[in-house]
Amino acid sequence: MNTMRIRRVRSKLKKSAAIDKHAGLKVFQPETTSFSPENLYQMLYKHTMLYIKPEGGTGGAGIIRVGLINHSASYLLQKDTFSERWDQFDQLYGRLTHFIGKKKYLIQQGIHLLTHNKRPLDLRIMVQRNKGDAWEMTGMLARVAAPRKVVTNYHRGGTLHQVDSVLKQYADPNRLQELKKQLEQNALLTAKHLNKHFPTLIELGIDIGLDKQLKPWILEVNTQPDKNIFRFHANKKLYSKMMSYVRYQVLKRTIKKSQFNPVPQPLSKAKLNPTAAKNVARARPALSPAPPVPTPLLIRKD
Ligand SMILES: Nc1ncnc2c1ncn2[C@@H]1O[C@H](COP(=O)(O)OP(=O)(O)O)[C@@H](O)[C@H]1O
Ligand SMILES: [Mg+2]
Numbered sequence: 001m002n003t004m005r006i007r008r009v010r011s012k013l014k015k016s017a018a019i020d021k022h023a024g025l026k027v028f029q030p031e032t033t034s035f036s037p038e039n040l041y042q043m044l045y046k047h048t049m050l051y052i053k054p055e056g057g058t059g060g061a062g063i064i065r066v067g068l069i070n071h072s073a074s075y076l077l078q079k080d081t082f083s084e085r086w087d088q089f090d091q092l093y094g095r096l097t098h099f100i101g102k103k104k105y106l107i108q109q110g111i112h113l114l115t116h117n118k119r120p121l122d123l124r125i126m127v128q129r130n131k132g133d134a135w136e137m138t139g140m141l142a143r144v145a146a147p148r149k150v151v152t153n154y155h156r157g158g159t160l161h162q163v164d165s166v167l168k169q170y171a172d173p174n175r176l177q178e179l180k181k182q183l184e185q186n187a188l189l190t191a192k193h194l195n196k197h198f199p200t201l202i203e204l205g206i207d208i209g210l211d212k213q214l215k216p217w218i219l220e221v222n223t224q225p226d227k228n229i230f231r232f233h234a235n236k237k238l239y240s241k242m243m244s245y246v247r248y249q250v251l252k253r254t255i256k257k258s259q260f261n262p263v264p265q266p267l268s269k270a271k272l273n274p275t276a277a278k279n280v281a282r283a284r285p286a287l288s289p290a291p292p293v294p295t296p297l298l299i300r301k302d
Helices: 012-020 037-047 089-100 163-167 173-197 228-232 238-260 268-272 274-283 295-299
Strands: 032-034 049-054 064-069 074-079 082-086 105-109 119-129 135-144 159-161 203-210 216-222
Touching: 012 032, 012 105, 012 173, 012 216, 032 037, 037 049, 037 064, 037 089, 037 105, 064 089, 074 089, 082 089, 119 173, 119 238, 135 163, 135 173, 135 228, 135 238, 159 163, 163 173, 173 203, 173 216, 203 238, 228 238
Parallel strands: none
Antiparallel strands: 032 105, 049 064, 049 105, 064 074, 074 082, 119 135, 119 203, 135 159, 203 216
8 A cells, every 4th residue: 555645534434443442532432333223223222313324425415313202112214304203113224224225334323412593513623734744723613404404514504603603502601612622632632543543644524513511522534524614714814724734745745755756767787787686676666656646635525
């Protein structure tokens, strides 16, 4: 594998398994497992509400919420803007497999998120490697779900808000400061820890849910997050700062890679002397393709 390439880690299960390896982060992650009828049954009766997500999904697509209702006598299924009630577990499972088909899905403990105007809200936190190569939290925004939706994603009609404006109803200024500090520490810890498992990371967009006790929950970690939403941030300089960090890191890796793969010299001398040929081969790393053009990084989004 070429370790210089900036790689997007798509698998939500791989990322959540890596987070679970850090005891200090595991406590902030909802329990997550692969989709199967046994896991669905066990998780549903343990947590009473679950999110069921495509393993490599983005933008809130294909996400289904299920829960126990009527004192556990029925099951509620919510997707997009519709909801259905089922009386039998088999009916619920059958309906889910209709949506899921052959795709790989996961099951996650559902968090009863704080709301804004009765709609669920969560936070998007950006952490990036800065120009000194240290991890830095570069921005935070709140997202509020569209009416009747169970996901807050901008691409599913969610709206973007300044964090203070949606959280001030839940916390006084001191508590808000304390919470933001905790979020920053957790975000930096998440980046440093995940970077050990996925060495090519240069930025993360972390989706954080908050429950009624203001406990932060890591809902998902994006490895190539959309920076465009930060154009809506009150600080108009944030977006260009984020982009300059990305450009710096991409350029740095591109340069580093080309240094590792110098243009090969002619072997004329070595050809005449078999021992010299061996030494030349040892001294020079194997040829590899030209460095990747960095533009896709700026276009692809989660
Ligand atoms: N475990 C959960 N509990 C509560 N809400 C969740 C949970 N997981 C996801 N959500 C909601 O669904 C949205 C999309 O889920 P996410 O895992 O971020 O998938 P995607 O990659 O499609 O954005 C989240 O931003 C959040 O609003
Ligand atoms: Mg997300």
